[in-house]
Amino acid sequence: MTDLALTNAILVDGRRVDVLVTDGVIDQVADAERAHGHPVADERHDLDGALLLPAFADPHTHLDKALTAERIINQTGDLMGAIEAWMNALPSVTVGDVIQRATEALDLYIANGVTAIRTHSDIGEGIGLRSIEALIEVRESNRADVDIEICGLVMYPLTGRGGETNRRLLGEAIELGLDLVGGVPALDPDPAANLSATLDAAEDAGLAVDLHIDETIDPDVLTLETLAHQIIDREFSHPVTASHCVSLGMQAPDRQREVAELVAEAGICVVSNPQTNLFLQGWSTPSATPRGLTAIAALHEAGVTVAGGGDNLQDPFNPVGRGDPLETASLLVSAGHITPIQALAAVSGEARRVMGLSTTIEKGSPADLVAVTASSVQAAVASGGTARRTFKAGVLTASSERLFTRFAPGRHKDHV
Numbered sequence: 498m499t500d501l502a503l504t505n506a507i508l509v510d511g512r513r514v515d516v517l518v519t520d521g522v523i524d525q526v527a528d529a530e531r532a533h534g535h536p537v538a539d540e541r542h543d544l545d546g547a548l549l550l551p552a553f554a555d556p557h558t559h560l561d562k563a564l565t566a567e568r569i570i571n572q573t574g575d576l577m578g579a580i581e582a583w584m585n586a587l588p589s590v591t592v593g594d595v596i597q598r599a600t601e602a603l604d605l606y607i608a609n610g611v612t613a614i615r616t617h618s619d620i621g622e623g624i625g626l627r628s629i630e631a632l633i634e635v636r637e638s639n640r641a642d643v644d645i646e647i648c649g650l651v652m653y654p655l656t657g658r659g660g661e662t663n664r665r666l667l668g669e670a671i672e673l674g675l676d677l678v679g680g681v682p683a684l685d686p687d688p689a690a691n692l693s694a695t696l697d698a699a700e701d702a703g704l705a706v707d708l709h710i711d712e713t714i715d716p717d718v719l720t721l722e723t724l725a726h727q728i729i730d731r732e733f734s735h736p737v738t739a740s741h742c743v744s745l746g747m748q749a750p751d752r753q754r755e756v757a758e759l760v761a762e763a764g765i766c767v768v769s770n771p772q773t774n775l776f777l778q779g780w781s782t783p784s785a786t787p788r789g790l791t792a793i794a795a796l797h798e799a800g801v802t803v804a805g806g807g808d809n810l811q812d813p814f815n816p817v818g819r820g821d822p823l824e825t826a827s828l829l830v831s832a833g834h835i836t837p838i839q840a841l842a843a844v845s846g847e848a849r850r851v852m853g854l855s856t857t858i859e860k861g862s863p864a865d866l867v868a869v870t871a872s873s874v875q876a877a878v879a880s881g882g883t884a885r886r887t888f889k890a891g892v893l894t895a896s897s898e899r900l901f902t903r904f905a906p907g908r909h910k911d912h913v
């Protein structure tokens with residue numbers, strides 16, 4: 498018996514299909530209705546020509562910081578202002594506080610079509626392991642709706658005597674149940690040693706790595722190249738993601754190409770985060786302000802997987818944001834100069850690839866899907882107001898009503 502039938506769905510290649518799901522897995526994708534009449538299923542959704550996509554993934558979020566913009570104010574607007582504001586507020590960031598805000602943020606992401614999220618989570622002096630403990634609880638209690646990966650964002654310094662506490666806390670966080678190891682090497686007094694220590698810790702624990710790389714428009718900072726060399730030299734065997742890579746975008750074209758080819762050789766995936774970097778970078782350059790995005794074209798040319806992340810959600814690092822991958826995609830078109838089709842891929846297939854998830858809608862794929870009321874990929878990326886239905890393992894986890902009812906209780910109109 499089929500558990501779920503999604504009929505009259507349009508796939509990105511334009512085919513109109515019925516998708517049948519059993520035990521959380523797609524077991525048939527067939528030309529719509531004409532092929533077999535009305536499929537019999539426990540639950541049936543007529544998508545009436547809506548676009549059906551592998552569910553969105555957000556490979557770069559900070560659930561522990563989400564929804565604090567009104568309480569924690571960034572005085573200067575830039576990255577150091579955000580870090581200072583956040584560090585000063587840490588005494589108020591309790592386990593319960595993080596659980597409550599992260600859960601509220603998850604509602605937004607899920608309603609917008611997300612079934613997988615990678616969240617960075619602070620580790621270090623001032624916060625200790627409170628964020629990690631909270632997000633592990635959030636990860637476990639939301640397993641049915643969303644796959645959450647927790648990447649330990651180890652504060653700096655990690656090296657030298659000053660880094661003793663942070664190194665110890667990283668070890669304890671790995672014991673608690675981190676999924677990946679991360680950090681901010683460019684802000685460490687010794688970035689190369691920071692990278693090396695991070696990779697050592699990940700290798701010992703058998704974990705993947707996702708680092709905040711070069712979140713600066715200073716072209717003299719380029720730890721991305723150092724990371725790629727270290728990955729190649731030590732034959733690091735776990736997946737590696739470099740998030741941001743802003744200063745690569747400030748290099749001359751030949752230098753971009755050279756580093757992008759090295760990143761491709763190292764097998765590093767890159768996550769660009771337009772919302773946050775358009776906000777944080779360029780405050781000291783009021784004329785022809787740099788956009789603060791990485792060199793997407795050069796990375797694509799070299800064959801690097803480039804995904805789009807939402808990054809900060811209404812916090813001192815980015816006071817706005819909707820938890821919506823289609824907003825990220827739209828900004829990648831406007832500020833990153835890629836096509837709507839490439840931008841949609843960045844928040845869907847490429848984002849899922851970064852997280853090691855299935856990227857197809859075919860027999861055998863997990864039924865983690867999003868239906869979007871748009872007639873094409875172009876229309877979906879262009880229109881942020883599209884309604885969505887989100888399915889995790891073949892179960893409806895959200896429709897746009899979930900979002901609407903947050904603001905207009907009592908509204909229950911079926912819409913897709």
Ligand SMILES: [Zn+2]
Nearest residue numbers: 559617709808
């Ligand atoms: Zn980040």
